[in-house]
Amino acid sequence: MAHPHAPSMDVQDTLQRLGITIPPAPGAVAAYEPWARTGALVFTSGQLPWRDGVMAFAGRLGAELTVEQGYQAARQCALNALAQLQAAAGGDLNRVRRLVRVEGYVHCAAGFRGHPQVLNGASNLFNAVLGSRGAHARLAIGVSDMPLDAAVQITVTAELDGPAG
Amino acid sequence: MAHPHAPSMDVQDTLQRLGITIPPAPGAVAAYEPWARTGALVFTSGQLPWRDGVMAFAGRLGAELTVEQGYQAARQCALNALAQLQAAAGGDLNRVRRLVRVEGYVHCAAGFRGHPQVLNGASNLFNAVLGSRGAHARLAIGVSDMPLDAAVQITVTAELDGPAG
Amino acid sequence: MAHPHAPSMDVQDTLQRLGITIPPAPGAVAAYEPWARTGALVFTSGQLPWRDGVMAFAGRLGAELTVEQGYQAARQCALNALAQLQAAAGGDLNRVRRLVRVEGYVHCAAGFRGHPQVLNGASNLFNAVLGSRGAHARLAIGVSDMPLDAAVQITVTAELDGPAG
Numbered sequence: 001m002a003h004p005h006a007p008s009m010d011v012q013d014t015l016q017r018l019g020i021t022i023p024p025a026p027g028a029v030a031a032y033e034p035w036a037r038t039g040a041l042v043f044t045s046g047q048l049p050w051r052d053g054v055m056a057f058a059g060r061l062g063a064e065l066t067v068e069q070g071y072q073a074a075r076q077c078a079l080n081a082l083a084q085l086q087a088a089a090g091g092d093l094n095r096v097r098r099l100v101r102v103e104g105y106v107h108c109a110a111g112f113r114g115h116p117q118v119l120n121g122a123s124n125l126f127n128a129v130l131g132s133r134g135a136h137a138r139l140a141i142g143v144s145d146m147p148l149d150a151a152v153q154i155t156v157t158a159e160l161d162g163p164a165g
Numbered sequence: 166m167a168h169p170h171a172p173s174m175d176v177q178d179t180l181q182r183l184g185i186t187i188p189p190a191p192g193a194v195a196a197y198e199p200w201a202r203t204g205a206l207v208f209t210s211g212q213l214p215w216r217d218g219v220m221a222f223a224g225r226l227g228a229e230l231t232v233e234q235g236y237q238a239a240r241q242c243a244l245n246a247l248a249q250l251q252a253a254a255g256g257d258l259n260r261v262r263r264l265v266r267v268e269g270y271v272h273c274a275a276g277f278r279g280h281p282q283v284l285n286g287a288s289n290l291f292n293a294v295l296g297s298r299g300a301h302a303r304l305a306i307g308v309s310d311m312p313l314d315a316a317v318q319i320t321v322t323a324e325l326d327g328p329a330g
Numbered sequence: 331m332a333h334p335h336a337p338s339m340d341v342q343d344t345l346q347r348l349g350i351t352i353p354p355a356p357g358a359v360a361a362y363e364p365w366a367r368t369g370a371l372v373f374t375s376g377q378l379p380w381r382d383g384v385m386a387f388a389g390r391l392g393a394e395l396t397v398e399q400g401y402q403a404a405r406q407c408a409l410n411a412l413a414q415l416q417a418a419a420g421g422d423l424n425r426v427r428r429l430v431r432v433e434g435y436v437h438c439a440a441g442f443r444g445h446p447q448v449l450n451g452a453s454n455l456f457n458a459v460l461g462s463r464g465a466h467a468r469l470a471i472g473v474s475d476m477p478l479d480a481a482v483q484i485t486v487t488a489e490l491d492g493p494a495g
Contacts, residue, residue, distance in 0.1 A: 030446040031453035032468035036430045038371065038489045041203065043431045045467040062310075100201045101208045105471055108310050115312040116195040123196035137210040138197035139320055141270055142310030145438050145472030147445040155469055159203045206368060227475075265366045266373045273475050280477040281360040288361035302375040303362035304485055306435055307475030324368045 009131055011093040018128060022093075025083035026050045029148070035084045040159050041100070042088040048150040049076040057151035062112030065151055070106065070114070073151040074121030081122075081156040082129065089160050099126055099136040101157040107146035115140040122154050174296055176258040183293060187258075190248035191215045194313070200249045205324050206265070207253040213315040214241040222316035227277030230316055235271065235279070238316040239286030246287075246321045247294065254325050264291055264301040266322040272311035280305040287319050339461055341423040348458060352423075355413035356380045359478070365414045370489050371430070372418040378480040379406035387481035392442030395481055400436065400444070403481040404451030411452075411486045412459065419490050429456055429466040431487040437476035445470040452484050 015022065028034050028045060035044045049057040057073035059065045065073070082093065089095035104119035106112070119140050126134040136156075146153060180187065193199050193210060200209045214222040222238035224230045230238070247258065254260035269284035271277070284305050291299040301321075311318060345352065358364050358375060365374045379387040379402075387403035389395045395403070412423065419425035434449035436442070449470050456464040466486075476483060 028468070030468070030470075031450045031457060032432065033465050034467070036428070036465065036467040038428065038430045038487075039204075039369075043467045043487070046469040046471075098201070098203065100203045102197065103469070110310060112310050113312065113314060115310075120196045127196060135198050135201065137199070137201040137208045137320075138193070138195070139211040139268070139318075140195075140312045141211075141306075141308055141318070141471075142312070143471055144309045144474045145436075145440060145442050145445075147443065147470045147472070149443060153469075153471070155467075157203075157208070204369075263366070263368065265368045267362065271475075275475060277475050278477065278479060280475075285361045292361060300363050300366065302364070302366040302373045302485075303358070303360070304376040304433070304483075305477045306376075306471075306473055306483070307477070309474045322368075322373070 011129060014129055020129065022083050022086055023079055025087045026080050035088045037088055042085065042158050042160055044081050044084040044156045046153045046155050047077045047080040047084065048148060048153055049073040050080060051076055055148055055150060058149040059151055061106055061108040061114065061118060061151065063109035067114045067117050070118035070151055071121035074104065074119050074154065075125050077152050077154040078122035078125040081154060085156065085158055095161045096130060096133060097159045097161045098133045099130060099156060099158050101137045103139045103155045105141050105143045105153040107151050108142045112142060115142060118152065176294060179294055185294065187248050187251055188244055190252045191245050200253045202253055207250065207323050207325055209246050209249040209321045211318045211320050212242045212245040212249065213313060213318055214238040215245060216241055220313055220315060223314040224316055226271055226273040226279065226283060226316065228274035232279045232282050235283035235316055236286035239269065239284050239319065240290050242317050242319040243287035243290040246319060250321065250323055260326045261295060261298060262324045262326045263298045264295060264321060264323050266302045268304045268320045270306050270308045270318040272316050273307045277307060280307060283317065341459060344459055350459065352413050352416055353409055355417045356410050365418045367418055372415065372488050372490055374411050374414045374486045376483045376485050377407045377410040378478060378483055379403040380410060381406055385478055385480060388479040389481055391436055391438040391444065391448060391481065393439035397444045397447050400448035400481055401451035404434065404449050404484065405455050407482050407484040408452035408455040411484060415486065415488055425491045426460060426463060427489045427491045428463045429460060429486060429488050431467045433469045433485045435471050435473045435483040437481050438472045442472060445472060448482065
């Protein structure tokens with residue numbers, strides 16, 4: 001099945017040009033799966049800012065963390081989400097026909113208002129890596145208590161090409 | 166493709182009878198889209214109570230705002246969501262085959278319990294404007310810190326008739 | 331249409347073996363529906379830990395409630411979600427082709443970190459009752475103020491076999 005926006009960039013070429021390496025897909029931390037597919041849609045579980053097996057960004061925006069650290073945390077969540085999508089797509093991110101929705105949960109102290117800036121760390125990565133196929137609707141919510149003290153959590157809903165995995 | 170509940174009210178007639186004007190669809194405030202479509206489904210981004218370009222309801226339920234103000238805030242979010250659906254449906258709300266899900270996030274102070282009453286401001290509007298096609302599942306959550314200090318945020322998932330936009 | 335993992339356990343047999351009775355499906359507490367269907371997908375509204383018409387688990391994890399109580403609260407929400415899926419599937423849980431996504435919202439005091447353990451009360455039930463068809467992606471979020479003071483709220487997205495209800 002052809003991509004809807006052909007001719008489109010090869011995602012591996014884009015990643016190489018940007019100097020981005022997709023990390024190994026983090027496993028689930030409890031009795032669930034890292035992603036699930038139904039028809040053409042894949043839903044990732046909540047992605048935390050794991051990096052090399054370590055929670056790279058812990059704490060709250062507006063308290064222990066700066067907006068720039070939050071931005072990097074959201075970017076790390078997005079890298080992990082891309083790893084899940086790659087796994088769901090049988091290893092080939094070119095099979096992502098389009099992102100659909102990104103949910104962004106920002107761990108923050110009372111009065112924090114920079115949720116959009118923080119979550120742009122995820123959205124900008126998706127747009128850079130996937131181009132027009134990365135366009136997505138977004139939800140942005142502040143959370144007072146996050147699992148594992150993570151700074152940010154995101155989920156992704158995406159549409160895949162080809163047969164169900 | 167026929168609507169599943171034909172003969173059904175024309176949505177424009179209903180809006181006129183109710184004296185409701187769909188506002189211009191608010192743009193996204195960061196690096197995402199106001200809505201995204203996959204197959205027959207459209208997902209809106211989180212809708213805030215913007216009115217004429219101003220955040221019409223800021224603050225927390227159970228603190229700065231009354232339940233009635235929260236109800237009006239949720240109604241304003243729902244008007245903006247209808248504007249997004251109208252855009253996604255090529256300008257014709259009659260192409261909304263059915264609402265599917267409404268997520269409602271209520272900005273509130275500790276101990277607030279009136280989430281259902283507040284969010285009925287959105288649900289009642291959807292039911293009034295779309296009739297039986299407005300029926301929806303709902304999530305209601307309290308949020309301690311909301312982007313832009315908005316009183317309420319909602320998202321909508323809906324099923325559209327006709328070809329993908 | 332055949333189930334994808336045939337031969338599969340009959341869900342009624344599994345429930346009987348586990349000594350689990352699906353409760354009556356709780357009604358919605360406001361102007362929405364307990365579930366909605368679009369194509370093969372059903373989305374439940376947020377399920378609270380109602381049991382015999384009473385809010386069986388009220389309060390916050392990390393304050394009034396222990397992790398074990400939270401686990402039981404999540405399990406009760408999951409039982410109610412199964413009741414909604416059974417209704418959406420015309421009374422036959424064998425028509426659940428697969429769970430897709432579980433959203434888990436944990437009502438908690440500042441500093442609580444046991445969200446995954448609490449929500450396993452829901453995930454473990456789904457896995458036990460539905461077997462491989464119960465596998466799901468999951469979101470886990472802490473919430474400072476929950477409707478009706480409920481300890482936990484979950485939603486389920488599932489794929490059903492057969493014609494739209």
